[in-house]
Amino acid sequence: MRRSRWFGLPRSAVAAGAVVLLLSAAVVFPAVRGSGSVAVYGYEDVPEGGYGGAEAERIGKCAPWVVSGQGFGETRFADRERAFLCLATAEPGVPPLFGAVREKEVLAHGKRLCGVMHLRTEDPRVKAELDKTGDGPYWSTVMLDALVYLCPDLVARHGPDRLRPEAELLREEKEHEDRVAARCPDRWRGPRPGSRVTVAAFTGEGGEFTVGDVGGEWGSERPVLGGLVEVYEKVVRVRTYDLNDYACVTTMDFAEAPPLLPRGWEQIVETGLRSTGERIEVVGSEGGTGTANLGAAGPGEYRIRIYARDLPDGGLEDLEKPGSEYLVVAFPGRSGGTVVHRR
Numbered sequence: 214m215r216r217s218r219w220f221g222l223p224r225s226a227v228a229a230g231a232v233v234l235l236l237s238a239a240v241v242f243p244a245v246r247g248s249g250s251v252a253v254y255g256y257e258d259v260p261e262g263g264y265g266g267a268e269a270e271r272i273g274k275c276a277p278w279v280v281s282g283q284g285f286g287e288t289r290f291a292d293r294e295r296a297f298l299c300l301a302t303a304e305p306g307v308p309p310l311f312g313a314v315r316e317k318e319v320l321a322h323g324k325r326l327c328g329v330m331h332l333r334t335e336d337p338r339v340k341a342e343l344d345k346t347g348d349g350p351y352w353s354t355v356m357l358d359a360l361v362y363l364c365p366d367l368v369a370r371h372g373p374d375r376l377r378p379e380a381e382l383l384r385e386e387k388e389h390e391d392r393v394a395a396r397c398p399d400r401w402r403g404p405r406p407g408s409r410v411t412v413a414a415f416t417g418e419g420g421e422f423t424v425g426d427v428g429g430e431w432g433s434e435r436p437v438l439g440g441l442v443e444v445y446e447k448v449v450r451v452r453t454y455d456l457n458d459y460a461c462v463t464t465m466d467f468a469e470a471p472p473l474l475p476r477g478w479e480q481i482v483e484t485g486l487r488s489t490g491e492r493i494e495v496v497g498s499e500g501g502t503g504t505a506n507l508g509a510a511g512p513g514e515y516r517i518r519i520y521a522r523d524l525p526d527g528g529l530e531d532l533e534k535p536g537s538e539y540l541v542v543a544f545p546g547r548s549g550g551t552v553v554h555r556r
Contacts, residue, residue: 286378327364397461406465414497485549516546
């Protein structure tokens with residue numbers, strides 16, 4: 214059974230997912246004809262030939278916050294309203310998207326939200342403003358991430374970390390990941406691999422991590438029996454036991470197939486993966502630190518064997534205890550089929 218132990222979204226996920234946000238969400242930026250209004254562009258709606266010069270310039274002005282993940286602590290006072298407008302229109306819900314909304318109306322709505330933030334959430338005045346956003350009836354993470362640029366002291370009541378420098382938060386996150394990884398057990402008793410790396414991968418809302426050149430094309434999906442993996446030509450998606458938790462993931466590569474050594478593992482699946490010469494690595498579903506290159510032997514066909522086991526739940530009293538454990542073994546092999554060794 215899956216469990217969910219919420220740590221909060223890793224700060225590294227902001228930069229890792231920002232470009233995806235721009236392409237896959239309803240991306241909203243000011244229009245070009247000096248109207249001061251906001252034009253709505255989805256991924257399918259990008260004008261043929263790309264954005265015009267003025268639109269591209271305005272998109273560029275939002276890049277520090279919606280692409281680079283610049284936080285409140287790195288933003289000048291003079292840029293705060295621009296940061297709010299960029300984040301408030303980067304995806305639906307903050308504030309409401311009424312087709313075409315003037316920037317001054319977006320800003321005014323944000324200030325009205327700040328004006329009721331000191332009240333209890335159950336207050337009718339709060340409910341009225343939140344309902345207008347389409348993102349109510351609670352203060353969402355996305356909304357607060359935008360409003361911190363208008364009323365930082367009020368937003369800090371919901372989470373003071375939003376006011377801290379991004380570099381400091383990323384450093385603390387990395388230190389936390391290192392402490393989780395240090396508690397990952399060592400279960401391999403087989404031959405010595407070419408490389409061996411253990412990381413704490415954040416599983417996210419989807420409860421997964423991926424193996425392969427995750428920044429490239431995944432290729433077509435291959436049919437698989439069993440629920441541990443989804444297999445594509447160039448990427449394997451692994452479904453984890455837990456959501457919003459850190460999982461121990463150890464990766465090892467070999468010149469030839471190592472022994473199976475199934476003792477202690479609940480599930481073992483082996484499948485094929487094609488490398489075109491890019492990296493084969495493990496990355497958590499929210500981005501973050503990847504592992505060593507499992508495709509060091511170069512382009513070609515590989516076999517990827519994945520071991521999985523759940524770990525006793527440490528609960529909220531022990532947030533540095535990993536939720537589950539995985540071993541990802543890679544070695545050259547021509548077969549593209551999937552074999553379930555244990556389920």
